[in-house]
Each structure stands twice: as C-alpha cells, then as structure tokens.
Amino acid sequence: MCGIVGYVGGKNAQDFLISGLKRLEYRGYDSAGIITMDEEGKDTLIKAKGKISELEERLAKNKRDDKAGIGHTRWATHGEPSEANAHPHQAGDIFLVHNGIIENYKELKAQLKNAEFKSETDSEVLAKLIESFYHDGRYPLTNAVVQALKLVKGTYGIAVISRKNPEEIVVARLGSPLVIGIGHDETLVASDASALVGHTKRAIYLNDGEVATITRNSVEIKTLNAEPVSAKVEEIETNLSAIQKNGYEHFLLKEIMEQPESLIETLRGRVNLHEGTVKLGGPGLSETELRKIKHLIIVGCGTAYNAGVLAGYYIEQFTPEITIETVIASEYRYRQAYIPEDSVALIVSQSGETADTLACLREIKKKGIKTIGIVNTIGSTIAREVDGGTYVHVGPEISVASTKAFTSQVIAMVMFGLTIAQAKGVKKTVLQPYVKEIAKLPEEVRNVLELVHEDVKKIANKYKDYDHAIYLGRDTAYPTAIEGALKLKEISYVDANAYAFGELKHGPLALIDDRFFEIALIPKGELYEKAVSNVQEVLARNGKVIAVTNDDKFDLSVADVIRIQTSLEILTPLLMNLVSQLFAYYMTVAKGNNVDQPRNLAKSVTVE
Numbered sequence: 001m002c003g004i005v006g007y008v009g010g011k012n013a014q015d016f017l018i019s020g021l022k023r024l025e026y027r028g029y030d031s032a033g034i035i036t037m038d039e040e041g042k043d044t045l046i047k048a049k050g051k052i053s054e055l056e057e058r059l060a061k062n063k064r065d066d067k068a069g070i071g072h073t074r075w076a077t078h079g080e081p082s083e084a085n086a087h088p089h090q091a092g093d094i095f096l097v098h099n100g101i102i103e104n105y106k107e108l109k110a111q112l113k114n115a116e117f118k119s120e121t122d123s124e125v126l127a128k129l130i131e132s133f134y135h136d137g138r139y140p141l142t143n144a145v146v147q148a149l150k151l152v153k154g155t156y157g158i159a160v161i162s163r164k165n166p167e168e169i170v171v172a173r174l175g176s177p178l179v180i181g182i183g184h185d186e187t188l189v190a191s192d193a194s195a196l197v198g199h200t201k202r203a204i205y206l207n208d209g210e211v212a213t214i215t216r217n218s219v220e221i222k223t224l225n226a227e228p229v230s231a232k233v234e235e236i237e238t239n240l241s242a243i244q245k246n247g248y249e250h251f252l253l254k255e256i257m258e259q260p261e262s263l264i265e266t267l268r269g270r271v272n273l274h275e276g277t278v279k280l281g282g283p284g285l286s287e288t289e290l291r292k293i294k295h296l297i298i299v300g301c302g303t304a305y306n307a308g309v310l311a312g313y314y315i316e317q318f319t320p321e322i323t324i325e326t327v328i329a330s331e332y333r334y335r336q337a338y339i340p341e342d343s344v345a346l347i348v349s350q351s352g353e354t355a356d357t358l359a360c361l362r363e364i365k366k367k368g369i370k371t372i373g374i375v376n377t378i379g380s381t382i383a384r385e386v387d388g389g390t391y392v393h394v395g396p397e398i399s400v401a402s403t404k405a406f407t408s409q410v411i412a413m414v415m416f417g418l419t420i421a422q423a424k425g426v427k428k429t430v431l432q433p434y435v436k437e438i439a440k441l442p443e444e445v446r447n448v449l450e451l452v453h454e455d456v457k458k459i460a461n462k463y464k465d466y467d468h469a470i471y472l473g474r475d476t477a478y479p480t481a482i483e484g485a486l487k488l489k490e491i492s493y494v495d496a497n498a499y500a501f502g503e504l505k506h507g508p509l510a511l512i513d514d515r516f517f518e519i520a521l522i523p524k525g526e527l528y529e530k531a532v533s534n535v536q537e538v539l540a541r542n543g544k545v546i547a548v549t550n551d552d553k554f555d556l557s558v559a560d561v562i563r564i565q566t567s568l569e570i571l572t573p574l575l576m577n578l579v580s581q582l583f584a585y586y587m588t589v590a591k592g593n594n595v596d597q598p599r600n601l602a603k604s605v606t607v608e
C-alpha cells in the first residue's frame with residue numbers, strides 16, 4: 001500500500017526513482033510524485049494524479065541530472081487522489097514521502113499553529129512537524145525526524161530529504177517496510193526490495209523503531225532512543241525475470257500460468273515420495289512440540305484467509321485429534337478469544353506486511369502462543385516476527401489479485417498439517433494419499449492450465465455482460481468457491497458471492513434470476529451426488545449454471561461445462577480454482593478493466 005523510493009549516489013536519480021516507482025506501482029496507483037535535488041539543493045518537484053505513466057510524461061519535460069531524490073506512489077487514505085495530496089510533501093526546505101497512517105494527525109496539526117497546509121493528508125502534518133524541529137537546518141535532519149516521530153501515534157515508513165543537505169536522506173519505519181540497497185557509490189531506498197532488483201543484491205531491512213541516515217557511501221542506523229544498531233546486510237534473491245511480464249500481456253496471466261513452477265519451488269526438498277512423508281525445516285518445532293499440538297489457529301486476510309479455510313478442511317481430515325479455527329485477522333485482533341494451551345498459530349500472508357495480520361501475530365505472541373509464518377516475501381515483517389515459518393517461495397506476485405500464492409499457501413499449510421500428523425503417529429496409509437497428490441500437483445496443474453484455457457476464455461467472453469455471479473461448492477470445493485468469487489469481484493467488478501451448496505435453500509436460492517449466472521464446482525467424491533441434486537434445484541429455477549467437474553459422466557443440461565481431466569482426487573478443488581482464476585482473468589479482459597491494478601485496491605495492505 002503506497003510505495004517509497006529514494007536515491008543518493010553518482011547516477012541520475014530521476015531514472016532510478018521512476019523505474020523504482022513503476023515496480024512499486026502495484027502497491028498503490030492513484031497518484032505519484034518525485035523530488036530530486038542537485039548538489040546546491042536546487043529542487044525539482046513533479047507530481048501527477050493517476051498512474052506513474054502520467055508522472056513520466058511530466059518528467060519528460062523536466063529532465064534533470066540530479067543525483068539525489070525521493071519518490072512515492074500513493075493509495076489514498078486521507079484525502080482524495082489529487083496532485084495536492086500526492087507525495088512528496090514539502091515543509092520549508094524539507095520534503096517527505098510517507099507510507100502508513102498518522103493516527104493523531106489532527107492533534108499534531110492543531111499544535112502546529114503557524115503552519116499552512118496545502119493537502120488533506122496526515123503525511124503533510126508529519127512533514128511540518130519535522131520542519132518545526134529542524135530550525136532551518138540548524139538542527140540535524142535526523143534529530144528533527146526523531147523528535148517528530150516520538151510524538152507520532154500510528155504507522156510509518158518515511159524518507160526525508162532537505163535542500164540544506166541534498167547528499168543525505170533520512171528514513172525510518174514503524175509498521176511499514178523499508179529496505180536500504182547498498183550499491184557501488186550509491187545507496188538506494190525502497191519500501192519493497194523488488195524496486196532494487198537489477199541495481200544491487202545487497203540490502204538492509206530496517207526494523208520497526210529504527211532511523212537511518214543515508215549518504216551515497218554510508219548508512220548509519222539508530223533506534224529512536226539513539227542507540228546505535230549494527231546493520232545486517234542481506235542478499236536480495238529475486239532476479240529481474242521474476243518481476244517482468246516475460247511476454248505475457250498481464251502479470252496476472254503470467255502468475256496463473258507459472259503455477260506449475262511456483263509449486264515446484266514450494267515443494268522443493270520438502271516431500272519424500274519414496275517414504276510417503278513431508279519434512280519442513282522452517283517451523284522449528286520439535287517432535288514433542290508437534291505431538292502436543294491440540295489446536296491450530298489459522299490467521300489471514302482475503303485470499304490468504306481463504307487459503308487457510310481450505311487448508312483447515314484438509315488438515316482436519318487426517319489429524320482427528322486437533323481442532324482448527326481459521327480466522328479473519330481484522331476481526332480476530334480485537335476479539336477476546338480464549339486460546340487454549342498447546343495451540344499453534346499459522347500466520348498466512350503473501351506480502352508478509354498486511355497490517356491486520358501483523359497485529360494479530362503480535363497479539364497472539366503476547367499470549368505466549370507459538371506462531372508459524374506461511375509467508376511468501378522473504379525478509380518481510382511477518383516472516384521476521386514469527387517464531388518459525390515456511391516460506392512458500394512462489395517468487396514475486398505483482399498482480400494485485402493473488403493466485404499462485406493461494407495455491408502454494410494451501411499446500412504449505414497441508415504439509416504443516418502432515419508434519420503434525422506424522423509426529424502424532426497417524427498411520428502412513430492415511431497420510432500417503434495426500435503426500436502422493438501433493439507431489440503430483442505441479443504436473444496436474446500444468447495439464448489443467450493447458451487443457452481448459454481456451455474453453456474458459458470462450459465461456460468468460462460469453463458471460464462478459466453479466467454483473468452478478470454465484471459460486472457454489474461443498475466440502476473442500478466450498479472454500480474454493482469463496483476464493484473464486486473473491487477473484488471475480490476483485491478484478492472484473494462482478495458482484496460475486498459464494499455459498500455452500502447446502503445453504504442455497506436457506507436463502508440464496510431466492511436470488512436466481514436472469515441477472516445471475518452460477519459457477520458450480522462439482523468434484524467427484526462422497527458428496528458428488530448431493531452437489532448434483534443442488535445443481536438441479538438451481539436449474540429448476542432457470543439458473544444459468546457453468547459446471548466445473550472432473551466427472552466424465554456429468555450429463556445435466558447446464559448452460560456450460562468445463563471439464564477437468566485429472567488423476568487427483570483429494571486436491572481436485574485446487575485444480576478447479578485454476579478455472580476460477582482464468583475465468584476471472586478473461587472476464588476482466590473482456591470487460592476492459594485494468595487487470596493487474598483493479599480500482600480502489602492495492603497489493604499490500606499495510607494500513608488497518
């Protein structure tokens with residue numbers, strides 16, 4: 001949510017800032033701005049409402065060879081998307097970019113009696129507050145930033161630069177990520193390491209409560225209480241091709257299609273097919289600790305939450321001795337829920353920065369419960385704060401709609417469940433079918449993506465004028481239906497909801513009319529016949545059903561059928577979800593919406 005970049009070094013700052021902002025655009029895309037300065041502190045401030053391309057157009061008329069600057073791409077929280085509300089915000093000689101929310105900005109604003117404000121943002125208040133301690137440069141910028149931050153309630157990742165000393169940038173974080181890239185004769189700043197890829201592989205991830213003073217050849221980090229911090233330089237593993245479209249028209253399609261490979265990365269070194277076992281190193285729980293687990297809490301938001309619900313359905317199939325509760329992070333953080341002893345919490349997040357999920361993690365830790373991260377982004381805040389974890393290793397997910405992360409999150413959690421079951425001595429004959437299917441999944445995903453692609457595209461085009469959809473499923477196909485509906489509503493703006501088939505008669509059946517179509521997920525298995533009967537009930541009310549099934553014999557006269565060929569049984573719903581992902585993609589393309597950056601959303605939700 002919002003992106004920050006900064007540069008000080010020997011090269012053209014505008015070039016890095018704009019390329020960095022383009023990489024971060026998926027985090028917020030309603031307005032953007034950059035400020036650069038020459039050695040004398042002469043500044044060039046350019047802002048634009050809308051996408052980075054708008055900013056780029058303005059920049060073309062203001063080309064400068066400045067060697068330092070900061071930039072920002074915004075996802076509005078306080079004040080509408082506009083040029084005035086876009087960052088950087090100016091206060092006298094200083095300029096600031098900010099991610100996060102200053103909760104007490106009204107109080108602070110009231111205290112800044114002589115200040116004039118040009119925007120409606122909380123961020124400008126912080127800029128003016130810093131300026132009030134800066135005394136026209138008579139006080140070091142870092143100290144002014146620290147004084148101001150001590151008064152702030154809320155979250156921030158900030159970068160600040162002053163005309164008085166354009167060779168220096170001050171950055172700080174609390175609850176909003178910041179990475180410092182160490183280059184040759186240059187230092188770079190970004191709120192997400194992907195902006196640094198191709199410039200340097202060496203990075204320092206700032207921790208909460210730390211402030212860094214950066215020049216082209218130095219990084220000095222202290223806490224807000226002025227204690228020096230010795231920085232750990234880590235390697236950025238992402239390569240350029242992972243953050244490019246590689247010939248695909250949209251990141252979303254690329255990310256859907258690369259699931260066979262991303263799953264291979266999730267499984268690498270973790271599945272022993274010969275023995276029929278799985279082994280996860282990251283959680284760091286001993287056999288005794290695993291055996292003691294009686295209750296599993298799975299925490300996430302959006303797609304990560306849906307992945308948790310589906311994984312929970314699976315895990316309870318083979319670990320009868322534990323209870324599983326999947327919870328929405330934004331709710332759970334404020335609940336007074338009793339957490340029984342011998343619980344473990346799985347904290348699920350692609351970005352590893354989601355504010356509500358992070359807050360939950362901290363609440364749960366306070367209660368003395370072990371937390372295990374199911375995270376994608378290496379070095380992210382959640383990954384660093386959990387007691388142990390399993391990275392899903394799907395590589396950068398750039399499209400706002402989460403796809404490959406979902407599939408791998410489910411599998412990583414099921415593997416964690418299998419690890420518990422193994423330790424508890426659940427019979428191999430019970431666990432082996434799961435292990436076998438997990439091992440086969442990448443290949444099965446590849447086949448399904450190839451085989452259904454054209455059909456799904458055609459059918460999505462056929463339904464492109466609809467604005468209402470219902471997803472239906474039973475058992476493990478139900479959480480899959482929920483995820484399918486989320487994907488569709490998020491990018492195609494179709495009002496899509498999911499129901500458990502069994503719930504239809506309890507209300508939703510009243511909705512069925514011409515305005516709706518229904519996507520029915522009908523995997524073979526114990527509840528197949530029941531699901532088929534439910535589809536008949538919809539057909540009897542003239543519903544327009546798109547059936548997704550792996551049963552060759554399925555012969556109801558529905559509007560459309562998408563058939564899946566697979567040797568899998570247990571994990572078939574995950575293959576059906578590929579259909580939902582492609583369907584949402586093609587529906588969105590057909591409707592002409594922005595696929596990778598849907599309106600009103602941002603990739604990483606770092607505000608509550």
Ligand code: M6R
Nearest residue numbers: 302303304349350351354401402
């Ligand atoms: O980064 P996280 O996995 O914590 O993100 C959680 C949700 O914000 C995210 O899954 C969101 O729902 C997606 N846009 C859905 O596609």
